[in-house]
Amino acid sequence: MNLVNKTSKTFALTTPLYYVNDVPHIGSAYTTMAADVVARFQRSLGHQVLLVTGTDEHGQKIQRSAASLEKPPQEFCDQIVPSFINLWEVLNIQYDRFSRTTALNHYAIVKEFFQRVWENGDIYQGQQKGWYCVSCEEFKEERELLDGKRCPIHTSKEVEWRDEQNYFFRLSKYQTKLEEFYQSSPDFIQPPSRRNEVLNFVGQGLQDFSISRVNLDWGFPVSVDPKHTLYVWFDALLGYVTALLEPDAEATLANALEKWWPINLHLIGKDILRFHAVYWPAMLMSAGLPLPERVFGHGFLTKDGQKMGKTLGNTLDPISLVQRYGSDAVRYYFLKEIEFGKDGDFNETRFINVLNADLANDLGNLLNRTLNMVKKYSTGKVPSIDPEAIPNENALKAIGLGLGEQVKQAYTALAFNEACHSVLSLVQASNKFIDEQAPWSLYKQGKQEEVEVVLYTVLESVRLAAYLLSPIIPNISSDIYQQLGWGINFNDQTETSIVAPFSTHAIWGLLSDKQQLGTPQPIFKRIDTLKND
Numbered sequence: 200m201n202l203v204n205k206t207s208k209t210f211a212l213t214t215p216l217y218y219v220n221d222v223p224h225i226g227s228a229y230t231t232m233a234a235d236v237v238a239r240f241q242r243s244l245g246h247q248v249l250l251v252t253g254t255d256e257h258g259q260k261i262q263r264s265a266a267s268l269e270k271p272p273q274e275f276c277d278q279i280v281p282s283f284i285n286l287w288e289v290l291n292i293q294y295d296r297f298s299r300t301t302a303l304n305h306y307a308i309v310k311e312f313f314q315r316v317w318e319n320g321d322i323y324q325g326q327q328k329g330w331y332c333v334s335c336e337e338f339k340e341e342r343e344l345l346d347g348k349r350c351p352i353h354t355s356k357e358v359e360w361r362d363e364q365n366y367f368f369r370l371s372k373y374q375t376k377l378e379e380f381y382q383s384s385p386d387f388i389q390p391p392s393r394r395n396e397v398l399n400f401v402g403q404g405l406q407d408f409s410i411s412r413v414n415l416d417w418g419f420p421v422s423v424d425p426k427h428t429l430y431v432w433f434d435a436l437l438g439y440v441t442a443l444l445e446p447d448a449e450a451t452l453a454n455a456l457e458k459w460w461p462i463n464l465h466l467i468g469k470d471i472l473r474f475h476a477v478y479w480p481a482m483l484m485s486a487g488l489p490l491p492e493r494v495f496g497h498g499f500l501t502k503d504g505q506k507m508g509k510t511l512g513n514t515l516d517p518i519s520l521v522q523r524y525g526s527d528a529v530r531y532y533f534l535k536e537i538e539f540g541k542d543g544d545f546n547e548t549r550f551i552n553v554l555n556a557d558l559a560n561d562l563g564n565l566l567n568r569t570l571n572m573v574k575k576y577s578t579g580k581v582p583s584i585d586p587e588a589i590p591n592e593n594a595l596k597a598i599g600l601g602l603g604e605q606v607k608q609a610y611t612a613l614a615f616n617e618a619c620h621s622v623l624s625l626v627q628a629s630n631k632f633i634d635e636q637a638p639w640s641l642y643k644q645g646k647q648e649e650v651e652v653v654l655y656t657v658l659e660s661v662r663l664a665a666y667l668l669s670p671i672i673p674n675i676s677s678d679i680y681q682q683l684g685w686g687i688n689f690n691d692q693t694e695t696s697i698v699a700p701f702s703t704h705a706i707w708g709l710l711s712d713k714q715q716l717g718t719p720q721p722i723f724k725r726i727d728t729l730k731n732d
């Protein structure tokens with residue numbers, strides 16, 4: 200049965216489905232911010248985009264969290280889920296689907312998928328013995344454990360011994376097929392360090408893994424043996440599939456996979472790489488489905504050098520950060536300051552310094568001083584200049600001409616920090632250009648034509664910079680665009696209407712005298728002191 204019918208103009212991407220054992224922290228927000236940037240960028244290229252996020256609500260970890268508050272698990276989940284939805288709104292995340300693994304339609308998808316794998320002979324019963332980390336919801340090898348039988352990721356948690364009858368998935372059967380797949384799809388796992396990690400892991404020999412639990416009620420029953428509950432990860436990964444169903448479609452695999460499958464990009468943290476890059480493709484192979492195109496494992500956000508996490512209790516509250524500094528600031532800092540793929544530490548002083556330097560000083564002042572100069576040394580309108588007539592050696596045009604393509608490549612490679620650095624180089628060059636060209640003295644000398652060229656060149660450079668940063672700082676970019684005379688709000692972009700296509704707006708020279716310049720207003724207020732909670 201061919202279940203997939205995807206056209207090349209669609210782009211589906213996912214964040215992980217977050218555990219609801221607690222309210223979200225900045226670590227959970229990090230992937231979602233990155234995903235939103237990718238979604239906005241892909242939309243600007245004219246692709247039909249589906250951004251999937253959601254929550255992972257089954258399993259022992261959630262059951263215990265609920266029990267500790269003496270709440271039934273479903274009620275507990277229902278109370279936590281809105282905090283994710285609210286955070287996405289606060290962070291200006293434009294997701295298309297929010298997938299909850301406790302949804303009824305998800306159960307139907309899981310059952311159908313399980314049946315395919317079962318019929319393929321890849322599920323059998325066996326004895327599971329081993330050390331289990333409830334926080335990871337994963338068995339650990341004894342050699343991975345820290346002293347005191349602690350989990351290497353949740354370092355304050357001891358693993359628990361399990362010895363029980365479980366159903367197993369025949370992962371070992373897919374060893375060769377997976378290895379062949381990694382070879383034929385070298386870009387499947389990114390960045391390369393994560394790919395190597397996976398190749399090493401798989402190269403050591405794959406073992407079957409258990410996909411059911413006994414003595415646990417909080418999960419879907421295994422259809423062939425309802426005493427067993429389906430392992431939370433088996434059900435969670437399929438949440439990506441359920442999310443693809445149109446809201447009123449019957450919950451069948453055929454319907455779910457019809458338009459958006461295979462997923463183009465799974466964005467995840469490095470701790471859940473094995474699930475996405477090994478278990479998931481093997482499960483899909485077993486069910487006879489095409490594999491996702493790309494899995495990107497980013498690093499951890501740390502605080503004082505330790506992974507920030509709900510289990511460790513050292514989290515940073517994103518809502519409070521946004522309330523103090525705004526969503527663009529938070530998005531900008533994490534995407535510009537941390538190389539996507541590497542770990543990055545959060546420090547509030549550095550956070551403030553970066554925002555002041557880049558957004559308030561470099562970008563904000565540039566726009567402000569240029570708009571003021573246009574008023575003072577020219578007609579207050581965009582100078583009537585033909586951008587083609589400006590020599591390609593012009594310091595800003597020289598950067599601007601290749602910038603769109605460069606930034607496109609950076610976004611495509613998820614090198615958000617490089618995209619920001621490239622744009623900033625134009626912004627900084629613009630400030631330098633003004634100082635060197637000194638339009639005020641050209642004006643005094645009566646060199647009006649030269650003044651106009653300088654002013655046009657700088658205005659156009661600010662425009663281009665604002666456009667290229669718009670996936671990351673949509674509010675600030677919209678403000679800049681509006682001051683440059685465009686009634687464009689980058690948040691209005693939808694699947695069917697692109698407010699500012701990349702193919703025209705990423706090209707240097709778009710600004711024209713048709714634009715009515717607005718009143719100069721600060722786009723980012725300088726943050727003066729370190730404010731505390």
Ligand code: MSP
Binds near residue numbers: 225
């Ligand atoms: N429920 C699973 C995912 C199932 S996907 C089908 C899960 N949830 S989680 O809430 O624990 O983590 C979700 C994501 O948040 C993971 O990608 C994880 O790496 C990420 N982060 C959690 N803490 C983080 C940091 N401190 N820094 C960066 N990302 C972090 O795993």
